[in-house]
Amino acid sequence: SLFKKGVCMNNLNIFDLQKLNSMTKYPSILTYHELGDKGMLQESLCEGKSFEGNEVIITEKVDGTNGRIIIYNGDYMIGSREDILYAKSDRIINPALGIVETLKPFAEKLANNLENNNSIRIVFSEVYGGNVTAASKQYTSTKEWSFRTFDICIIDPETIEKVIGMDRDKIALWRDNGGQHFVSEKVIESFANMYSIKRVPYLSIIDGSDLPVTLTKTYEFLKFFENSKATIDSESGRAEGIVVRTKDRSLIRKIRFEDYERTKKRGGF
16 A cells, blocks of 8 residues: 555555645646736736647637546546545545536446556546536536546556655645646547547647737637537537647647636727
8 A cells, every 4th residue: 555544546545635636636727828917918928938839739618617537446536626526435425516416427437447557547527517607508508517528647656656745735836837647639539439428629720830929819819719619408609718739738728708808898909
């Protein structure tokens, strides 16, 4: 056993559940343009980083809540962006935001079918519809729930042992500075086909030099992706925005309508 006590995931005894929670969270996605006072976007790109010189994958940003399935050797937990909500066999139960109810059947299927290899695998999805956000009406007229998978992370046994020994602040730094290993687009696509699940809508792939830089041109570019491709039972709906990222995920940013429209309304451009 790696650890002495705590919540057991099939022989992986997590000494501190909060450490497991931290190491399996999805890193924060920054805005494409710098975010200033009162939510106003600035003309400068966030951290001064451009996508030029890279192929850029564009996916729809679905307006819901982040949900994650954490799998380890036939065992699983389900979490929101911030907290672990459920553990297999009702060891932890928190039905917040409809996440557990929506993801549990899929989590059971994965836990029963993925091979046991002492790695932690985290499947990140956006849970949406129902009444999870005010924007749910963009996707469903009957308050139906759904989810779309957008990323998969694998933490190997050696990394588990190293990271779980850190204090929580260092685990957060490890996570937010690229410590997690995310699988390739090809692997995600194969996974989605194998388990008959839907991914967040894949919209386009462009050269990074074709991605606009100014606020005005970025907002005009965003309008090409206004119609959501993630509707559940509605004929049409508005997308929250897009996510742009490099193939290796070394650079990832969100571009949301509300940020640009708020900035424009206040005279930002």
